[in-house]
Each structure stands twice: as C-alpha cells, then as structure tokens.
Amino acid sequence: MSTQHAFCAALLAHEPSCPEGVFSSNGADPASRFAVYRNNVHSALINALATSYPVTRQLVGDEFFHAMAGLYVQAYPPESPLLSEYGSTLADFIQAFEPAQSVPYLADVARLKRLRVRAYHAADIPALDQPRVLEQLNGQSRLHLHPCVATLHSPYATVTIWAAHQTEGAIASVNPWQAQGALVLRHGLAVKIFGIDSGSVAFINSLGRSEALETAVEHALEASSEFDLHQCLGLLISHDAITHLEQKVSP
Amino acid sequence: MMTHLPHHRVSPAQVPGLPLRAGLGLKSEHFIEVLETRPDLGFFEVHAENFMVAGGPFHHYLGLIREQYPLSLHGVGLSIGGEGPLNGAHLARLATLIERYQPQAFSEHLAWSSHGPVFLNDLLPLAYDVTTLNRVCAHIDQVQSTLKRPMLLENPSTYLLFQRSTLDETDFISEIIRRTGCGLLLDVNNVYVSCINHQRDPLAYINALPLHAVGEIHLAGFAEDSDSLGDRLLIDDHGAPIDNAVWQLYEQVLARTGPVATLIERDNQVPAFSVLQAEAQQAERHLLQVMA
Numbered sequence: 001m002s003t004q005h006a007f008c009a010a011l012l013a014h015e016p017s018c019p020e021g022v023f024s025s026n027g028a029d030p031a032s033r034f035a036v037y038r039n040n041v042h043s044a045l046i047n048a049l050a051t052s053y054p055v056t057r058q059l060v061g062d063e064f065f066h067a068m069a070g071l072y073v074q075a076y077p078p079e080s081p082l083l084s085e086y087g088s089t090l091a092d093f094i095q096a097f098e099p100a101q102s103v104p105y106l107a108d109v110a111r112l113k114r115l116r117v118r119a120y121h122a123a124d125i126p127a128l129d130q131p132r133v134l135e136q137l138n139g140q141s142r143l144h145l146h147p148c149v150a151t152l153h154s155p156y157a158t159v160t161i162w163a164a165h166q167t168e169g170a171i172a173s174v175n176p177w178q179a180q181g182a183l184v185l186r187h188g189l190a191v192k193i194f195g196i197d198s199g200s201v202a203f204i205n206s207l208g209r210s211e212a213l214e215t216a217v218e219h220a221l222e223a224s225s226e227f228d229l230h231q232c233l234g235l236l237i238s239h240d241a242i243t244h245l246e247q248k249v250s251p
Numbered sequence: 252m253m254t255h256l257p258h259h260r261v262s263p264a265q266v267p268g269l270p271l272r273a274g275l276g277l278k279s280e281h282f283i284e285v286l287e288t289r290p291d292l293g294f295f296e297v298h299a300e301n302f303m304v305a306g307g308p309f310h311h312y313l314g315l316i317r318e319q320y321p322l323s324l325h326g327v328g329l330s331i332g333g334e335g336p337l338n339g340a341h342l343a344r345l346a347t348l349i350e351r352y353q354p355q356a357f358s359e360h361l362a363w364s365s366h367g368p369v370f371l372n373d374l375l376p377l378a379y380d381v382t383t384l385n386r387v388c389a390h391i392d393q394v395q396s397t398l399k400r401p402m403l404l405e406n407p408s409t410y411l412l413f414q415r416s417t418l419d420e421t422d423f424i425s426e427i428i429r430r431t432g433c434g435l436l437l438d439v440n441n442v443y444v445s446c447i448n449h450q451r452d453p454l455a456y457i458n459a460l461p462l463h464a465v466g467e468i469h470l471a472g473f474a475e476d477s478d479s480l481g482d483r484l485l486i487d488d489h490g491a492p493i494d495n496a497v498w499q500l501y502e503q504v505l506a507r508t509g510p511v512a513t514l515i516e517r518d519n520q521v522p523a524f525s526v527l528q529a530e531a532q533q534a535e536r537h538l539l540q541v542m543a
Contacts, residue, residue: 003413004334004366005366007375008367008369021378022414023413023414024411024412024478025412025449025450026450026482028479028480028482029478031479032479033448036476037373037375037376037410037411040373040486048372077369078369078370079370081300081327081328081364081365081370081372082303084303084304119307120308121304121306121307121309122305122306122307123306124305124306124307124311147305148307189307189308
C-alpha cells in the first residue's frame with residue numbers, strides 16, 4: 001500500500017487511527033500529530049457545509065447539523081478541488097437520513113440553497129432585450145432560458161421557510177405544510193428566489209426542455225388550472241431570464 | 252514633429268512581476284469595500300479554485316479589482332505532490348484563469364491534496380526521497396510548460412515526519428528549484444510552525460534554502476496546541492494575527508533577500524479590512540527598511 005493511500009485511508013476512517021511510517025522528532029505519539037491532519041480535513045469540510053447551508057443549519061441547530069455533516073463528509077468526501085460544488089448531494093443525503101425525518105422540509109431547503117449557489121456562479125450570458133422578446137413571441141417559439149434559471153417543486157412551503165430565515169429576529173408563524181414551487185435566478189449580480197405555483201414550475205421546466213411555448217402552456221395548465229401565463233412570462237422576461245428565441249418549427 | 256512624451260507611470264496592474272510591496276488575500280466579503288475605498292496596497296492574492304466558476308459576482312468583482320491592482324493567483328488544489336498524475340482538467344482551468352486575469356504570479360504548494368477520486372481539501376505532507384523528488388519535478392515541469400510561465404512553490408507547514416524520508420526538506424526544495432527553475436514562495440509562518448513542531452532552528456532552515464529564488468513571501472498567524480508529550484504543536488490555521496516570532500523571522504529573511512512582495516494571509520476569523528491593512532502596513536515598514 002502506498003504512503004498516500006494509507007494516509008488517505010486513515011484520514012477518512014470512522015475511528016481515529018494513524019498510518020504506519022510516521023513519527024515526531026520529539027518522540028511524541030505520532031497519532032497525536034496525525035490528529036491535526038484528520039481534524040483539519042473533517043472540520044474544514046464540515047465548516048464549508050455549515051457556511052454553505054446556513055438555513056438548513058438553523059432549522060436543526062449547530063450540533064445536529066455538524067453531526068449530520070460529519071457523516072456526510074465521511075460517506076461522500078469531495079471528488080473535485082472546486083469546493084463551491086461540494087455538497088451538491090447533501091439534500092439527497094438529508095432526505096434519506098433517518099434522524100432528520102422530523103423536519104421533512106429540510107432536504108428541500110438544502111435543495112433550494114444549492115440552486116441559489118448554482119445561479120450565483122452561472123455563466124454570464126446576455127439576455128435578449130425585452131421589447132424583442134415580446135415582439136417576436138408566438139406559440140411556436142422556443143425560449144432559451146439563462147443557465148442560472150432553475151425551479152424546485154416542493155410539497156412544503158420551502159420558499160416561505162427560506163425567506164423567514166433571511167431576517168434576524170422572531171420568525172413569523174409559517175405553515176410549512178403547503179406545497180410551493182420556487183424559481184431561482186440571478187438578475188444582474190443578485191440571486192432571487194420567487195415562490196411560484198405548480199403550473200409555473202411545469203411551464204418553466206418545459207421551456208427548459210426546449211419545448212415550444214404552446215406545449216409549455218399545455219403542461220402548465222395540466223399542473224394547475226390557475227396558471228397565469230402573462231404573470232409567469234412577465235417574471236422571466238423582466239428578470240432577463242430569456243437569452244434566445246428560436247422560431248423554427250420542429251419537423 | 253517629435254513631441255516630448257510626458258513621463259507617466261504605467262498602471263500598477265500592468266507591471267510584470269509582483270511589486271516589492273505588501274499585499275492582502277482578497278476575500279469576497281471585501282470586494283465592494285476594496286472597489287469603493289481603493290486601499291493603498293501592493294497587490295491582491297486570490298485562491299485560484301474560488302474563481303473556477305462560470306460567471307457571476309466573483310468574476311465581475313475580480314475583473315474590476317484586477318484593473319486597479321497587480322494580482323497573485325494562488326492554487327490550493329493542484330496536488331503537485333500527489334502520487335497519481337496531475338488532474339489535467341484542473342490544470343486546464345488554471346490556464347484559463349491565467350489567460351483571463353494575467354496575474355503577475357502563480358503559486359502552488361509542496362503538498363498533496365488528492366488521492367484517487369478523493370479531494371481531501373488539505374495540504375498534506377510528503378516523504379522526502381528520490382522517488383518523490385522525481386515525481387514532484389515532473390509535475391512542476393508539466394505545470395510550467397502548460398501554463399507557459401514559471402511558478403512559485405510554497406514550502407509546507409507540517410506536523411509529522413516520514414521514516415521513509417532520506418532528504419532534508421530544505422535540500423528537497425533546493426533540488427526542485429535547481430531542476431525545474433521554479434521560484435520559491437517562502438511562507439515564513441510555515442517555516443516557523445514546522446521548525447517548532449520538528450525542533451529545528453528556523454534561521455538555520457531559512458539559511459539552507461536557495462533564497463535567490465524567493466519570488467514572494469507569505470505571513471500568517473497560527474494556532475497553538477500540544478502533542479502527547481505536552482510539547483508545543485503549532486497549527487497553520489491562518490486564523491490569527493501574525494505572531495511576533497514570525498515578524499522577527501521575516502525581518503531576518505528580508506536582511507538576506509532584500510525586498511520581496513509580501514502577502515498577509517488570513518482565511519479564518521477574517522477581521523475587518525482595516526485590521527488586515529494595518530498588518531500589510533507593518534510588512535511595508537519592514538520592506539522600506541531593506542530598500543534603502
């Protein structure tokens with residue numbers, strides 16, 4: 001076994017251990033020195049998750065979050081030096097994490113945060129100017145959405161829960177048991193999150209699959225008879241979420 | 252008709268090489284303050300990996316700050332000391348960043364951080380023997396030929412030694428520099444931390460390095476712990492003000508090297524920008540003393 005393989009295995013082991021072949025010049029137990037590396041690796045990753053998921057952390061408390069993040073780090077250490085991407089599977093982990101079941105909306109709050117990070121760092125692509133979108137739009141149009149745009153369909157009031165944790169002080173009574181969709185996008189330099197209905201989620205997802213506007217409207221109305229096309233399209237256009245219009249009719 | 256061109260200063264952001272001044276690590280929480288207050292600093296340094304994102308505010312602000320200041324790009328994820336091959340995709344991302352921001356310096360660590368598919372997010376220690384030496388030199392050759400520029404290699408802070416090691420750390424570093432032509436990023440805090448941890452004389456360590464190759468200096472704070480014997484165990488955590496012992500060692504380094512671009516590193520418990528600026532000013536006072 002190579003030196004680094006043994007070192008790596010001991011860093012990620014469940015129980016503290018120390019690889020062979022290391023020593024301290026003063027004769028101290030090398031395990032007491034190796035513990036520094038082990039602690040650095042674990043605490044840096046746990047802290048990175050705690051910093052990335054502040055609302056998730058607030059919902060369960062620091063102690064619970066750190067214990068859960070510690071298990072996640074051990075099960076899923078990073079596979080890329082790009083730490084901004086680390087934790088993209090944390091929401092799925094939370095969903096399956098038995099002790100977190102008492103906060104059933106926890107995973108969706110984490111999903112919303114991940115979409116927020118994704119939007120924050122998404123590519124800079126210029127939007128189509130608003131008059132042009134309105135002028136050229138018809139039922140056959142295929143709208144290209146900005147890469148920052150994402151939706152989340154949640155059986156819980158995830159956006160409201162999220163918003164309630166953005167301000168200091170007492171959290172107004174929130175009813176978490178109401179299904180709510182989310183639209184996440186970056187407008188200029190600011191990431192914005194909107195609570196939207198299930199029809200709007202279906203509409204935006206359909207546009208994201210490059211389906212024609214009229215098809216997207218059909219999907220939206222199937223999801224919710226109260227879908228308001230004017231309002232949803234207005235939200236996208238006014239936040240520079242459309243980058244291109246394709247008028248080609250597919251064969 | 253020939254006119255006499257006024258003698259004008261070139262924008263500091265366009266000068267090749269870092270200025271012989273003090274700089275600060277650029278944190279995202281300080282982007283706006285830096286742009287609004289234009290602090291009098293020699294340069295900024297950023298962690299390359301933080302800017303390996305497609306777009307958004309990080310690139311927006313770094314682009315604006317780069318127009319005003321020289322830049323040092325500091326990698327923390329290349330794993331130059333890794334047993335496996337370098338991550339080609341990561342190296343390509345570095346090349347893209349360098350092309351975009353034209354930094355005055357690029358540096359990385361004498362350490363490893365990836366093994367197989369796992370990225371450990373820490374700067375881990377190397378056994379110093381001929382096998383490792385050949386591998387590190389091959390990796391640095393690859394970095395320098397891909398990036399088409401020399402890099403600076405940072406000396407590590409370590410907490411353990413390897414029985415397998417056959418070379419002193421200073422000999423190991425000297426040989427890398429001789430073979431690859433890379434420069435040295437002398438982290439004075441790392442020297443102090445490692446020397447205390449391994450019962451070495453920091454000044455003897457400094458004297459054993461090829462000081463002619465120093466292209467940048469790092470100064471930072473450490474945390475203090477103890478090992479199983481109760482001996483001082485210093486941890487390089489970049490989370491405290493620079494210790495007096497490190498300032499003294501810095502002065503002794505400058506007496507040997509002359510003025511060198513010096514970075515104040517602070518990555519944890521980041522204080523108000525003005526606190527970091529005061530440390531940068533302290534470094535500049537030391538630099539001025541050796542410029543005379």
